[in-house]
Structure formats: structure tokens, C-alpha cells
Amino acid sequence: MVTKAAEPDISARLGGLRLSVPTLMGSGCYGSGEEYASLVDLAQLGGVVLKSVTRLPRLGNDAPRLVPVASGLLNAIGLQNPGIESYLASDVAKFADRPCAVVGSVAGFSVDDYAFVTERLAARDEIDAIELNISCPNVGAEGETFACDPDLAERATRAARAATAKPLIVKLSPNVTDIAAIARVVEAAGADALAVINTVRGMAIDVDRVKPKLANVSGGLSGAAIRPIAVLAVWEVARAVRIPIVGQGGIETARDALEFVLAGATAVSIGTGNFTDPRVPLAVASGIRTYLAERGIATLAEIVGSANPGFRGAR
Amino acid sequence: MPVLETPPLVHETVVSDRREPFSDIVIIGLYAPKIAREARPGQFVMAVTPSGERVATALGIYEAAGDRISLMLVVVGPRTRELALLERGDRLVLAGPLGNGFQLQALGKNVALIAGGVGLASLLLPAQRLLADGARVHLYYGARTAGALVDAELFEAAGAGVSLATDDGSRGHHGYVTELLAREGRTHETIAACGPSPMLRAVGTLARTLGVRAQVSLEETFACGVGACWGCVVPLERSSAQAPAFPPVAPGETRDYVHARICKEGPVFWSDELRW
Numbered sequence: 343m344v345t346k347a348a349e350p351d352i353s354a355r356l357g358g359l360r361l362s363v364p365t366l367m368g369s370g371c372y373g374s375g376e377e378y379a380s381l382v383d384l385a386q387l388g389g390v391v392l393k394s395v396t397r398l399p400r401l402g403n404d405a406p407r408l409v410p411v412a413s414g415l416l417n418a419i420g421l422q423n424p425g426i427e428s429y430l431a432s433d434v435a436k437f438a439d440r441p442c443a444v445v446g447s448v449a450g451f452s453v454d455d456y457a458f459v460t461e462r463l464a465a466r467d468e469i470d471a472i473e474l475n476i477s478c479p480n481v482g483a484e485g486e487t488f489a490c491d492p493d494l495a496e497r498a499t500r501a502a503r504a505a506t507a508k509p510l511i512v513k514l515s516p517n518v519t520d521i522a523a524i525a526r527v528v529e530a531a532g533a534d535a536l537a538v539i540n541t542v543r544g545m546a547i548d549v550d551r552v553k554p555k556l557a558n559v560s561g562g563l564s565g566a567a568i569r570p571i572a573v574l575a576v577w578e579v580a581r582a583v584r585i586p587i588v589g590q591g592g593i594e595t596a597r598d599a600l601e602f603v604l605a606g607a608t609a610v611s612i613g614t615g616n617f618t619d620p621r622v623p624l625a626v627a628s629g630i631r632t633y634l635a636e637r638g639i640a641t642l643a644e645i646v647g648s649a650n651p652g653f654r655g656a657r
Numbered sequence: 658m659p660v661l662e663t664p665p666l667v668h669e670t671v672v673s674d675r676r677e678p679f680s681d682i683v684i685i686g687l688y689a690p691k692i693a694r695e696a697r698p699g700q701f702v703m704a705v706t707p708s709g710e711r712v713a714t715a716l717g718i719y720e721a722a723g724d725r726i727s728l729m730l731v732v733v734g735p736r737t738r739e740l741a742l743l744e745r746g747d748r749l750v751l752a753g754p755l756g757n758g759f760q761l762q763a764l765g766k767n768v769a770l771i772a773g774g775v776g777l778a779s780l781l782l783p784a785q786r787l788l789a790d791g792a793r794v795h796l797y798y799g800a801r802t803a804g805a806l807v808d809a810e811l812f813e814a815a816g817a818g819v820s821l822a823t824d825d826g827s828r829g830h831h832g833y834v835t836e837l838l839a840r841e842g843r844t845h846e847t848i849a850a851c852g853p854s855p856m857l858r859a860v861g862t863l864a865r866t867l868g869v870r871a872q873v874s875l876e877e878t879f880a881c882g883v884g885a886c887w888g889c890v891v892p893l894e895r896s897s898a899q900a901p902a903f904p905p906v907a908p909g910e911t912r913d914y915v916h917a918r919i920c921k922e923g924p925v926f927w928s929d930e931l932r933w
């Protein structure tokens with residue numbers, strides 16, 4: 343009898359956070375996971391990054407907030423969320439029964455905001471790790487400043503680091519000249535992992551009505567349209583830091599995800615791909631397994647960064 | 658690609674029939690037994706674009722009987738264009754049924770249905786159910802031109818009265834469908850409407866004038882369709898039974914409403930509770 347080769351191990355480690363499957367669902371795209379539970383078996387996901395939460399409640403931007411564009415989506419939600427106190431009181435307890443990792447996402451407008459919200463949220467057992475969203479492009483000038491200024495990025499990271507011992511992922515913006523430079527200071531400030539990238543700034547104009555399509559005028563572009571931008575960003579960051587990277591931007595298939603892995607990402611995140619087809623995360627996980635099995639590779643970790651000669655991370 | 662296990666609301670359906678009653682209007686029938694069984698009037702599906710190149714499209718469930726449902730497509734852009742090319746035997750992945758449909762009980766026993774264009778697609782199941790439950794139903798149906806007024810006879814066959822309007826006057830009332838209702842002077846207990854936003858706003862105004870309540874089904878752009886992304890919001894009175902829980906907002910916020918997700922709290926809302 344032929345013994346079946348062991349299934350490849352596609353687990354991933356982000357600091358102290360272990361994912362049995364290397365797929366996180368992107369912040370703001372998957373709610374708290376529960377919203378998708380009727381469409382997807384959540385146990386087959388690595389984890390869900392929750393919608394970003396801020397210190398105070400935010401009603402978010404006016405509608406329209408979405409514009410579908412070629413190979414992607416423009417969004418300007420504007421960080422609508424109930425604020426940390428109401429979130430802790432009414433929402434967080436419901437995350438306890440998620441059969442996958444739960445990563446809290448923290449957004450802010452000051453260094454103190456990041457520290458405060460991180461401390462409050464990370465203190466809860468339901469939260470396995472924190473992602474610091476220092477890169478939201480849809481809340482006026484303040485939101486993205488943190489990811490675009492090395493000094494602010496460093497201070498926000500340091501403040502959040504001091505506020506929790508749980509794994510800390512910092513999410514970087516592509517809307518900078520030198521993403522590797524930001525990555526370096528964020529690593530030095532104590533981040534356990536980096537999420538690369540958030541959305542790319544963009545806009546669309548209704549030529550019949552002669553006005554911008556988004557109420558917020560500009561928005562964040564996501565989906566397949568930004569994938570090459572995101573792969574390059576991961577490539578560059580992977581040559582600059584040793585901490586693990588969560589690659590994201592337009593992942594819709596296992597081969598897309600593998601581009602990120604080969605560039606240097608330890609895990610991947612899927613946002614807009616879920617809107618294209620809710621089965622994308624399952625296809626990504628099974629396709630990665632098949633790819634490894636076909637090549638006789640035992641673990642995903644072995645191929646992280648293997649297309650990138652300058653890859654500095656640990657495998 | 659390997660065969661994927663699909664949880665309850667994701668369905669691989671197959672096109673069973675297709676007709677094109679007018680240029681750029683296509684009705685595709687699908688073998689979709691689960692959706693056909695479970696669909697409530699006013700619910701929708703998210704249709705995965707066959708090329709996979711764009712986000713899925715929200716479509717109202719037009720007909721549902723036996724093992725078959727149908728979808729009505731009006732070609733307005735790349736996704737509806739692609740879906741309209743589907744032929745008998747093609748596969749189509751649908752997530753659904755999704756959303757809260759019409760509150761039929763609350764519509765009472767004498768209902769005006771108002772359809773603008775493809776909004777008709779979300780009103781056939783409500784019409785059939787209301788009629789089956791013994792209500793009187795009259796359809797006011799508007800489109801840009803005579804040919805685009807498709808399938809009014811399905812409503813007549815179900816027992817509804819029908820009045821028509823066209824933007825170019827080629828059939829029925831020349832002008833807006835809301836004017837038609839006001840002009841024909843029939844009285845109704847309530848209104849249920851689906852169509853483009855400007856029409857639904859007009860329905861809201863008309864309902865207020867007539868002193869009746871209206872349920873309107875909104876057709877804005879969706880991304881997730883399941884309440885996860887907060888991309889499809891509409892301003893709603895805090896006091897609405899459909900308002901999502903939301904704390905009092907921060908100092909400096911002048912907006913006194915909440916944002917409800919059309920895909921999750923809706924797509925049907927009471928027009929007098931919307932703040933748009």
C-alpha cells in the first residue's frame with residue numbers, strides 16, 4: 343500500500359501569533375467574521391482582522407462610499423465604528439467563539455489614541471493580537487500621517503508596544519516614497535510583524551454628473567488593480583526588516599498569494615477578494631497546499647522570500 | 658481548481674433558460690433549488706462575475722418556483738454586461754438569499770407597487786405573495802421607453818392591476834411613474850417600491866402627500882452584500898426599528914442619524930425613516 347505523503351504544513355507564525363492557515367481576512371472587509379459565517383466555514387481561515395476601532399464613535403463618511411472600478415474597488419468608509427468603550431461593552435464578547443484567530447485593529451488620530459485603544463482592546467481575552475492601522479487614507483489628512491512620517495510611525499508603534507505584550511502587527515501605507523524606511527523604524531519600535539499594504543489613494547469622476555463619484559472625493563483603491571504595487575512593497579520591505587510580513591493587496595487566487603510569499607510574506611491577507619467570490623480564502627489555502635505538495639515541499643515557511651535574493655527575514 | 662465545499666448560502670447554479678425581451682434586458686432562469694425554496698419576497702443574491710475580474714453584483718430574486726429562480730439583468734455596466742452573456746448550461750455562483758425583504762404583513766390588504774426599470778425584479782415575488790394572501794395589488798410601472806416595459810403581464814397573470822408610464826411617452830403615461838399614481842387617484846393603504854434612488858425619493862415625497870407609508874427597496878452599490886464592509890450605508894432615523902445599535906456620537910458631530918447597511922438592515926426601508 344502506498345502511504346499518502348503528509349499534507350504540507352501551511353501554518354504561519356507572526357511573532358507569538360500562530361495561524362494554522364496563512365490567510366487573514368483584511369480589516370474592514372470581513373466585519374467580525376460573523377457576517378460571513380453563512381457563506382464560509384470560518385474554521386478554514388487563519389484569522390479575521392476586525393474592523394478598525396477608534397477611541398470615540400465615528401459615523402463615518404457620507405454615501406456613496408464604494409465605487410467598483412476595473413479590477414478593483416475604491417472605498418471611503420471613513421472608519422465608521424462605535425468607539426472603543428461601546429465596542430468593549432457590546433461587541434468583543436461575541437468574538438470568543440470564532441474558530442480562527444481574532445486580530446483587533448486599532449486606528450487613531452494621536453499617539454495617545456493608539457496607546458489607549460491598544461491597551462483597552464488587547465486586555466481582552468477574545469483578542470489574539472493587535473493590528474495597528476496607521477494607514478487609513480479616508481479620514482482626511484490626519485489618518486495616514488502616521489504611516490507617512492517615520493517619526494510618527496515610530497511613536498505610534500512604540501506607544502502601542504508599551505500598551506500590550508500581545509503580538510503587534512503594524513499596517514503600512516503604500517502612499518509613501520520609501521516604504522522600507524518606514525518599515526525599519528516600525529521594526530525598531532517593537533512591532534512583531536508588518537501588514538503590507540493598505541489601500542492606494544485614488545478617485546473616480548462621474549463624467550455625466552461632472553463630480554467625484556465618492557462623497558469623500560478620494561478613497562482607497564484595493565483589489566487586483568493594486569497587486570503589483572503590493573508585491574513590490576513586500577519585496578522591498580522584506581529586504582529591510584527581519585520581522586514577518588503579512589502580504590496583501592488584490593489576492594484572489596493561490597498563485598496571487600504565492601507571489602507575496604515568494605517576495606517575502608510569511609502570511610497573506612484577503613480583503614476585496616472576498617467581495618469577488620466569498621470562496622477565495624478557501625481556494626487560496628487549498629491551492630497553496632497543492633503547490634507545495636506538487637513540489638514535494640513540506641512547509642510553507644521554507645519558501646517564504648525564496649524569489650527575493652535580498653530577503654532578510656527568518657524562515 | 659479543486660471542487661470546493663460550499664457552506665449553506667453559496668450555490669453553484671446552472672442557467673436553465675434565457676430570454677431577452679428588449680435590447681439590454683435579459684432574464685436568466687437558473688436551476689437553484691435551495692434559493693428557490695428559501696427566498697423571501699424582496700431578498701437578493703450576490704452573483705459572482707464569471708470572469709472573476711470585478712466584485713460580485715447584487716441582483717434581486719425575480720421569480721422563484723419549484724427548483725428554478727430567475728434574475729432580471731438590465732445592462733448598465735461591465736458586470737451586468739458579462740452576466741447578460743450567460744447561456745443555457747453555463748454555471749453561475751450565487752450567494753443568497755440575502756437581506757431582509759419587504760414586511761408584507763405591514764403592507765396590509767391594498768397595496769400600490771411602484772417599479773422603476775429593473776426595480777420590477779424585486780417586486781414580482783411580493784406581488785404574488787400579497788395576492789396569495791388575499792391583498793389587492795396594483796402595479797405602477799415606469800421605464801424609459803415602451804419596449805423596456807417588460808413582463809407587466811406576469812403581474813396581470815398573478816392578479817394585479819397594472820398602469821404604465823414611459824419617459825418618452827411611447828406607452829402609457831408620458832412622465833414619471835409617481836405622477837401616474839398621483840393622477841390615477843386610486844387609493845391604497847401602503848406603497849412598496851423599487852427603482853433608482855431619485856424615483857424612490859419621489860415615492861417618499863408622494864407617500865407623505867398621500868398620507869400613506871411606503872417601503873422602498875434601495876439599489877445602491879454593494880461590495881460584500883452581507884454587512885461586513887459598511888460600504889453600502891444610507892442615513893436612517895435613530896428611532897427606526899431597523900437602525901443598527903450605535904452609541905451617541907462624539908462631540909462636534911452634527912449628523913443626528915445613524916448609518917444603516919442597505920445589504921444587512923435593508924435593502925427595504927420605510928421611506929419616512931430614511932434621512933436622504
Ligand SMILES: Cc1cc2nc3c(=O)[nH]c(=O)nc-3n(C[C@H](O)[C@H](O)[C@H](O)COP(=O)(O)OP(=O)(O)OC[C@H]3O[C@@H](n4cnc5c(N)ncnc54)[C@H](O)[C@@H]3O)c2cc1C
Nearest residue numbers: 715716717729730731733734735736737778876877878924
Ligand atoms: C439590492 C439590489 C438589487 C438589485 N437588483 C438588480 C436586478 O435585479 N437587476 C439589475 O440589473 N440590477 C440590479 N441591481 C443593480 C446592480 O447591482 C448595479 O446596477 C450594478 O452596479 C451593476 O454593475 P455593472 O458593473 O454592470 O455597472 P456599474 O459599472 O457598477 O454601474 C453602471 C452605471 O450605474 C452607475 N452607478 C452605479 N452605482 C451608482 C451609484 N451608487 N450612484 C450613482 N450611479 C451609480 C454608474 O455610474 C454607471 O453609469 C440591484 C442592486 C441592489 C443593491
Ligand SMILES: Cc1cc2nc3c(=O)[nH]c(=O)nc-3n(C[C@H](O)[C@H](O)[C@H](O)COP(=O)(O)O)c2cc1C
Nearest residue numbers: 368369370394417475540564565591592612613614
Ligand atoms: C471596504 C474596505 C474597508 C476597509 N477598511 C479598513 C479598515 O478599517 N482598517 C484597515 O486597516 N484597513 C481597511 N481596509 C484595507 C484592507 O484591509 C486591505 O489592507 C486592502 O484593501 C488591500 O487588500 P485587498 O486588495 O485584498 O482588499 C479596507 C478595505 C476595504 C476595501
Ligand code: FES
Nearest residue numbers: 880882884887920
Ligand atoms: S455591501 Fe458590505 S456592508 Fe453592505
